[in-house]
Amino acid sequence: MTSIDQAGTHPLGSRRVRRLGYGAMQLAGPGVFGPPKDREAAVAVLRAAVAGGVDHIDTSDFYGPHETNRIIREALAPYPAGLTLVTKVGARRDDRGAWLPAASREALTQAVHDNLRHLGLEVLDVVNFRSMLDVHGPAEGSIAAPLAVLADLQRQGLIRHIGLSNVTPAQVAEGRSICEIACVQNQYNLAHRGDDALIGDLARDGIPYVPFFPLGGFSPLQSSALSEVAGRLGATPMQVALAWLLRRSPNILLIPGTASVVHLRENLAAAEVALPDEMAAVLDRIAAENAAA
Ligand SMILES: NC(=O)c1ccc[n+]([C@@H]2O[C@H](COP(=O)([O-])OP(=O)(O)OC[C@H]3O[C@@H](n4cnc5c(N)ncnc54)[C@H](OP(=O)(O)O)[C@@H]3O)[C@@H](O)[C@H]2O)c1
Known part of the structure; x- marks a missing residue:
C-alpha cells in the first residue's frame, strides 16, 4: 500500500x-507556453508521480502546445496498466501564447488526433470539453x-469517456442529456468555492469533480488561517489545502x-x-473572508 491509498x-x-x-x-514552459526549462526534471516528476502511486494524470495538447503530452509519452510510455490519462480540447494557443476557442468540428477532431499522436495512444481514456465561452470562468x-462532435469521435472509438471543464x-445538465x-x-479551492452546490449534485450521481487550481494555480494560496492550521498539524499549507479538498x-x-x-x-x-472538524471550520473562514473581500 502506498501512502496515497489513505485518500481512497x-x-x-x-x-x-x-x-x-x-x-x-x-511541466510546459513559463505561462504553460513553450518547452520546459528543464526537460529531464519534467520527466523525473512524471516518473516520481507514477512511482508514488499516481494513476490519474491530467493534461492537454494545448499545454506547450504539444510539449506536455510529448514529455508524458517520453517519461511513461509504454504506459502502466491502470494509468488514466485525462486530456482536454476546445482551446488553442496563438503564436504569442494567447488562449483562443477551438470548438469547431474540424478543430475538435484535429485536437483529438493531436492528443492521440503526441501521447502515443490509439484511444484516449477521458477527453474533457473545455468551454471557452469565457476563458476565465464558466459562462x-x-x-x-x-x-x-466528441460523441461522434467516441462512437468512432477514439475516445472512451467524455468530461466537461469550465462549465x-x-x-452540465445539457451535457448529460447528450452523452454520459x-x-x-x-x-475550485479553499478560497474559490463557487461550485459548492454543483459538487454535491455530482456526488449524488457518483460523478467525479476534479478541481483545477486546487492550490490556487499560478499564485498558490496564502492565508493566515491556512498557515495556522498547518502549523498545528505539523503539515505544510499546501498539504492542508489538499487535505481540506479530500x-x-x-x-x-x-x-x-x-x-x-x-x-x-x-x-x-x-x-x-x-x-479534525474544528480545523476544517477554521479553514472555512478563508472562503468567508474571500466572499467579504
Ligand atoms: N481545465 C482547465 O481550464 C484547467 C486550468 C488550469 C489547470 N488545469 C489542470 O489542473 C492542474 C492543477 O492546476 P495548476 O497546476 O495550474 O495549479 P495548482 O495545482 O493549484 O498549483 C500549482 C502551483 O502551485 C505550486 N505548488 C505545487 N505544489 C506545491 C507545494 N507542495 N508547495 C509549494 N508550491 C507548490 C506550483 O509550483 P512548483 O512547480 O514550483 O511546485 C505551481 O505554481 C493542472 O496541472 C492542469 O492539469 C486545468
Missing part, C-alpha cells in the same frame, strides 16, 4: 483511480454542438500541479494529513 479511490470512467492524482500543466451558452450547472459525462473539471466531498479527485519532485512528494503525502 473513486470511479473515473471505466476505472477506479486514487483520489490523489497529478496535473501536468506546469452560459449551449455546448451541444461541440459535445455532439456551469446548466451546461465522466467528470467535471472546474476551478475531506470536502468523496467525489473530489485531486490533480495538483508541480514541476518539482519535492513538491510532488509533499502533495502526495497530503493523503496522510487528517483534518
Whole structure:
C-alpha cells in the first residue's frame, strides 16, 4: 500500500483511480507556453508521480502546445496498466501564447488526433470539453454542438469517456442529456468555492469533480488561517489545502500541479494529513473572508 491509498479511490470512467492524482500543466514552459526549462526534471516528476502511486494524470495538447503530452509519452510510455490519462480540447494557443476557442468540428477532431499522436495512444481514456465561452470562468451558452462532435469521435472509438471543464450547472445538465459525462473539471479551492452546490449534485450521481487550481494555480494560496492550521498539524499549507479538498466531498479527485519532485512528494503525502472538524471550520473562514473581500 502506498501512502496515497489513505485518500481512497473513486470511479473515473471505466476505472477506479486514487483520489490523489497529478496535473501536468506546469511541466510546459513559463505561462504553460513553450518547452520546459528543464526537460529531464519534467520527466523525473512524471516518473516520481507514477512511482508514488499516481494513476490519474491530467493534461492537454494545448499545454506547450504539444510539449506536455510529448514529455508524458517520453517519461511513461509504454504506459502502466491502470494509468488514466485525462486530456482536454476546445482551446488553442496563438503564436504569442494567447488562449483562443477551438470548438469547431474540424478543430475538435484535429485536437483529438493531436492528443492521440503526441501521447502515443490509439484511444484516449477521458477527453474533457473545455468551454471557452469565457476563458476565465464558466459562462452560459449551449455546448451541444461541440459535445455532439466528441460523441461522434467516441462512437468512432477514439475516445472512451467524455468530461466537461469550465462549465456551469446548466451546461452540465445539457451535457448529460447528450452523452454520459465522466467528470467535471472546474476551478475550485479553499478560497474559490463557487461550485459548492454543483459538487454535491455530482456526488449524488457518483460523478467525479476534479478541481483545477486546487492550490490556487499560478499564485498558490496564502492565508493566515491556512498557515495556522498547518502549523498545528505539523503539515505544510499546501498539504492542508489538499487535505481540506479530500475531506470536502468523496467525489473530489485531486490533480495538483508541480514541476518539482519535492513538491510532488509533499502533495502526495497530503493523503496522510487528517483534518479534525474544528480545523476544517477554521479553514472555512478563508472562503468567508474571500466572499467579504
Ligand atoms: N481545465 C482547465 O481550464 C484547467 C486550468 C488550469 C489547470 N488545469 C489542470 O489542473 C492542474 C492543477 O492546476 P495548476 O497546476 O495550474 O495549479 P495548482 O495545482 O493549484 O498549483 C500549482 C502551483 O502551485 C505550486 N505548488 C505545487 N505544489 C506545491 C507545494 N507542495 N508547495 C509549494 N508550491 C507548490 C506550483 O509550483 P512548483 O512547480 O514550483 O511546485 C505551481 O505554481 C493542472 O496541472 C492542469 O492539469 C486545468
